[in-house]
Every structure is written in structure tokens, then in C-alpha cells.
Amino acid sequence: MRIVHGKGVAVLMTNLSWRTQSYITAMTLAAAIILAVALPQWDAHQNFRFLMYLALTLGAANLKVRLPGVTGSISMTFVFVLISLPYLSLPQVLAIGLAGTGGTMLIRAKSPQILKLAFNLAASVVTTFACFMTFHWEWLRRQDESLAMLLLIASAVHFVMNTGTISIVIALTERKSAWRVWCDNFLWTASHNLVGAGIAALFHVEEKYFGWQATLLTLPVVYLVYRSYSLHLERLEEARKHAQEMGDLHWRTIEALALAIDAKDEITHNHLLRVKVYATEIAKELGLEEIQMQAVQAAALLHDIGKLAVPEHIISKPGKLTREEFEKIKIHPVVGAEILERVRFPYPVAPIVHSHHEKWNGKGYPDGLKGTEIPIGARILSAVDCLDALASDRQYRRALPLEEAMAIVEKESGLSYDPAIVAILKRRYVELEQMATSLPMVSEPKLSRNIQVNAGDGPACGYADICVVSPNPIQIDFLESVALARRDFDSLMRIVEDLGPSLTIEETLSIIGKRLKAMIPHHSSAIFVRKGERLIPVFTDADSECWKPQSAMTVGEGLSGWVAETHQPIVNGNPTVEPGYYGLGRPLLSAISVPLESNGDVTGLITLYSATANAFTQDHLRVLQQIGPKAGLSISVAMHKERLAA
Numbered sequence: 001m002r003i004v005h006g007k008g009v010a011v012l013m014t015n016l017s018w019r020t021q022s023y024i025t026a027m028t029l030a031a032a033i034i035l036a037v038a039l040p041q042w043d044a045h046q047n048f049r050f051l052m053y054l055a056l057t058l059g060a061a062n063l064k065v066r067l068p069g070v071t072g073s074i075s076m077t078f079v080f081v082l083i084s085l086p087y088l089s090l091p092q093v094l095a096i097g098l099a100g101t102g103g104t105m106l107i108r109a110k111s112p113q114i115l116k117l118a119f120n121l122a123a124s125v126v127t128t129f130a131c132f133m134t135f136h137w138e139w140l141r142r143q144d145e146s147l148a149m150l151l152l153i154a155s156a157v158h159f160v161m162n163t164g165t166i167s168i169v170i171a172l173t174e175r176k177s178a179w180r181v182w183c184d185n186f187l188w189t190a191s192h193n194l195v196g197a198g199i200a201a202l203f204h205v206e207e208k209y210f211g212w213q214a215t216l217l218t219l220p221v222v223y224l225v226y227r228s229y230s231l232h233l234e235r236l237e238e239a240r241k242h243a244q245e246m247g248d249l250h251w252r253t254i255e256a257l258a259l260a261i262d263a264k265d266e267i268t269h270n271h272l273l274r275v276k277v278y279a280t281e282i283a284k285e286l287g288l289e290e291i292q293m294q295a296v297q298a299a300a301l302l303h304d305i306g307k308l309a310v311p312e313h314i315i316s317k318p319g320k321l322t323r324e325e326f327e328k329i330k331i332h333p334v335v336g337a338e339i340l341e342r343v344r345f346p347y348p349v350a351p352i353v354h355s356h357h358e359k360w361n362g363k364g365y366p367d368g369l370k371g372t373e374i375p376i377g378a379r380i381l382s383a384v385d386c387l388d389a390l391a392s393d394r395q396y397r398r399a400l401p402l403e404e405a406m407a408i409v410e411k412e413s414g415l416s417y418d419p420a421i422v423a424i425l426k427r428r429y430v431e432l433e434q435m436a437t438s439l440p441m442v443s444e445p446k447l448s449r450n451i452q453v454n455a456g457d458g459p460a461c462g463y464a465d466i467c468v469v470s471p472n473p474i475q476i477d478f479l480e481s482v483a484l485a486r487r488d489f490d491s492l493m494r495i496v497e498d499l500g501p502s503l504t505i506e507e508t509l510s511i512i513g514k515r516l517k518a519m520i521p522h523h524s525s526a527i528f529v530r531k532g533e534r535l536i537p538v539f540t541d542a543d544s545e546c547w548k549p550q551s552a553m554t555v556g557e558g559l560s561g562w563v564a565e566t567h568q569p570i571v572n573g574n575p576t577v578e579p580g581y582y583g584l585g586r587p588l589l590s591a592i593s594v595p596l597e598s599n600g601d602v603t604g605l606i607t608l609y610s611a612t613a614n615a616f617t618q619d620h621l622r623v624l625q626q627i628g629p630k631a632g633l634s635i636s637v638a639m640h641k642e643r644l645a646a
Helices: 018-041 044-061 077-084 090-106 114-135 138-143 147-174 178-185 187-210 212-264 269-285 290-302 305-309 323-329 332-343 350-355 376-390 402-411 419-437 478-499 505-519 558-566 618-645
Strands: 002-005 064-066 072-075 524-531 534-542 570-573 590-598 601-610
Touching (some): 018 090, 018 114, 147 187, 178 187, 212 290, 269 376, 305 332, 332 350, 350 376, 376 419, 402 419, 505 601, 558 570, 570 618, 590 618
Antiparallel strands (some): 064 072, 524 534, 590 601
16 A cells, blocks of 8 residues: 655745755655656556556545544555556656655645655655565565565565655654654554555456456456455544543543642643643653653643642742641652552553652652652653743742743752753753743633632531630740740830720721831831732831832732731741832842731731841741731721721
8 A cells, every 4th residue: 555644744844853854855866866767768668558557546546545643645556556567667667656646645635735745756756666676676586486476575665665754754753763653653554555465466367367458357356445444444543533532531631630739739730731841852852652751741730739738828838938837748749649549540650740859869858769769750850840930930939030940950950850851951941942832821720719609508517606716826935935025015015005096997007017117127018908809008118229018919919918818927938929029129038927817807917028038037926926916906996997987
């Protein structure tokens, strides 16, 4: 069977890699040389037979079926190349081969691409030439002169050359193994090629006894072979489509699991897809097998699924983690691997997820693996994930320029990351970034986590009794607590006394803000009042050239919004993630923020900013937490009075 294929061959040579361009150019030059040498050998005595075979070839060119899984088709024109081998000259056989290829590509073609047509015609010339020379090889004829054996060997050469040239161009274009392309897409068609050789032998038997004109009577045989092969391929195509649907279902399931990660860890789905692109391309360059490639792609989407077991306020914390919080974070690779082991992927996803936080020098977690003890997929994923994370916005910092992010990853080569992988990443990160940004941006599905459901009378076991508990201050040593309490006693009492006669929110917060300036050193401050899902900066103060919040922000947005949403304080968080912070003037390097609660609800929050790194201590947090309940109650009372006055 003649196979014509064009997958991956673009219209313009400039769109192809230099290897692909060189291969196509070499194939074209080889075909041109063969034609130039062969044309003078034309045998005019066989012109009538040639024209008859040419007409049959063009008629058979319409009998073509598409190959399942690839952009290509098979036609019966190959049979007429074999039929013509014993009787026609080399240029006539080449003409029949060209007619078969050209007819297969052009008949019923909507818009044939010139480069595809040129490549396939050149490949046809080279293939037909090899087939002709094999059939007429004197050494081979001395071994076995039987026509059947010569046709069988010539058919095998034609098959290998035809499918091999196409496999190579696909492999060069798509950066795959030519052997793997050939085995996956064309090897299974070899048996049908042998059927074509049998038909050619039948033609020759008819000619021997009835004359070559009688070969026209076997045309129905060609059509029957075409129909049976067409039906066979239709069944294969149905099976392929079913397998593709199952594969698509498999990947949709993976993406649904990735969406579950998004619901817990506030990263974008596009980040996961970008990591997948980077990791896949590096895996290709390292020559990983297909099963390892699929494992890397799945792990790129699911590597953080274990964060479902980590408290949300730790994952989204816009600041440094405490030692206790980091201990909880470190369980997520183990939990993630345990979750994915239950899925029973047909490729090793769980080991990659389990080890994606291991470091090349053995100082990673959870097992402290080092060097090549770490699975190759995990080594790829850790470097790629770090690069894209550094170049993306996070709750605790702004995105870095891609060049700076790459420089940071490069510094960790041989320490945190495999030097070979970092070398590939450094050489190709600009190209890979272009590939990632060329992806269509995914419209991220938002889960309905913040809606209010009105239906339902109540839980089957009834409601719990309401018990208002004030936030507990951080537990510290008893003697230290007494000493700190005495030191702050006077300041705290003055605040309590001043809050009593306050009539408005502005007065209340102004008093708190002024007292805090003397109690806790800072360079900028804001006290927010929560109104619905908005945080209004009612009181702000800042040293000259320091930034301070000027406009409202949404609950959950930035450092202060995170505190309001989680009801969790933060010490030495990153001020640069606050909405509206542009880094103008003196840079702010640390922040402390505590929620102000009344009856379990956050009525506001205090956020202090400092131009000094790590400026705030647990003592400062203790002071703010002692102020918090009183300030929160005062805000609640003042808001209630304002509503009554309105």
C-alpha cells in the first residue's frame, strides 16, 4: 500500500527546524538526481502498456483510506508499481509512482499544501527507485530467480522506504523518536503491503497465460481489497476514537483534581498548565519514554494535591511561615502521593509527587533523597515549578521578572536542582516561555465557596449553643507575661479610658492609632473597618515618603484581606502584596496585622507596616491581641450608634 503523509510539515520552510529543512532538501535533491539520470533510459516500445498502467494507477488513486491516528492515507497505487517492474523502464516506473502519489494527494483535495506535495513526490521517487533497483539486482536474481520472491522482496523494500521517509520527517518535526513513530503508526500496515505483492503476482500469472490485457479482469480484486481494508480501518478508527474518549476522560479527571487544588491553594490553573508545558518539553529533550512523559504531565497538574490536608490559612498566608506551620506544609507531598496511589495511574505519578520537594544536595523533604536517588520526573518538576512560581504573583510576594527568576534557579543548580535540568532550562527558558504564553488562557471555573444557601431547616442533631469566646492571646512564659504586662499596663489603660466616651468610629480608631505609635515602632499604619466584603481604611498614618493604604480593599485581598478572611493574625508579613502598594518612596519590608473581633465577627483590623525587615515580635502581637477585643467591641458599638443616628 502506498502511504502518503504530511503531518507536521508546514507550508513554509522557515517554520521548520534546520534538521527538518535539511532532510526535506536532501530528499528533494536525491529525487532530482534520480530523475535526471533515469529520463534518458525511457523505453518508447512500451508506451502503450505504460499508458494503460498509468490510467489504472490514476483510477486507483481515488481508492484511498485514511490512516487512524495520523494525518495520512493509504492507496492501492503501489500495486501498479509492482506490476510494472518486470516490463517497464526505470523512468516509466518512476512516472507511475509519481502519478500514484500525486493522484492520492490531489484527488478530492480541498487545498493541498505545496511543501507537503513536493516532499511526498520526492519521497515517492526515492522509494520507487529503491524498489526498482532491488527487483533488478543481479546478485538477488542469482540467489532466487522466482518472480514471487523478487516481488516479495521489492514490496518489502518499498514498504520500508515509504514508511521510513515519512516517519523520519514526523520525528524531526515533532521531536520524537523515528523508530517509535514508525512502530506506532506504520508497522501494523506491513501485512497489507504483502497483500499488494500477492495481487501483483496474480497479475503476472494472468499475463503469462492470457496476455497482459487480461490483467484488466483482476481490477475487481483490487477494489475488493480496498473495500475490505477500508472497513477494517473504519473499525480501527472507531476503536481509536473510543480510546481517545477514554483518554480525554482520564485527563478531564486529572484537571478536576487540579481544580480541587485550586480551591485550596489560591494559584491559577494557568500556572499548572504552564508548568506542564515546561516539564513536558524538558522531558522530551532528556529522551524520556512515553510512559514517563505521561507521568510528568499528570504530576505537573497534581503535584500539590496533598495541600488539601493543610489548613487553608497556612497555605494562603502572605508572609513567612512559623516552624510549626512549615511542619504542617511538609506533609503535603506524602499525602498527595497517598491520594494518587489510590487512583492507580498506568504510569508512575505518585513517586514524582512524593519527591517533588527533594533537593539535589539531600536537604529537601520528605525523605532527604539526594542526586539521582530522586526520580527524574520529580527533578524536572521541582526546577520548573520553582521558576514559574518565582515569575508569578503569590500571596506573599509579587512576581519577579523571568530573567531574575531564572538567575535564582541557576544559583541553586547542584544544591536544590539537578544541574543537567537547570542547564536545559537556562538554554531554553525564553523559548519555553513563548510556548507557554502562546497557550490560550484558560477560563478558570470558580467554585461556589462564598454563596449563601437558604434552603434547609437545620442540622439533624440541632444547632450548638452560641458561646462567644474572645481570641486567646499567644501563650508565653508566665514570668515573661507578668513583666510585659506591667510594662504595657499604663498604655493599655489609657486606651481603655479614652475609648469609653468615643462616639464615632473615626474618633475610636484615631485614639487607637495614636497610642499604637508610642507602643509599637512602625512607619505606616492603617485601621480598617469591615463593611460587608469591603475593608475601609478609616484611620491611616505614615512617616514621610512611606506608603499607606488610601482606598478600600476586598476581604481576602492582600495581606490585610487575608487576616480579615481567615481571622488569623500575621507577624512580619509582606507589605508589597497589599492592593495599591507600588513601592513608591521608602520601601516597606514587614507588617503585623490582627483582626478586631466582636461576638466572633471581624469588625475591623489593625495593620502596622515597617521599613525594617522582621521588625515585629511576638510581644507586639500579644499587645495587639489584648487591644483587639476592646477595639472590636468599640467599633461595633460605634457602628450601631451611627446606624441609629441615620
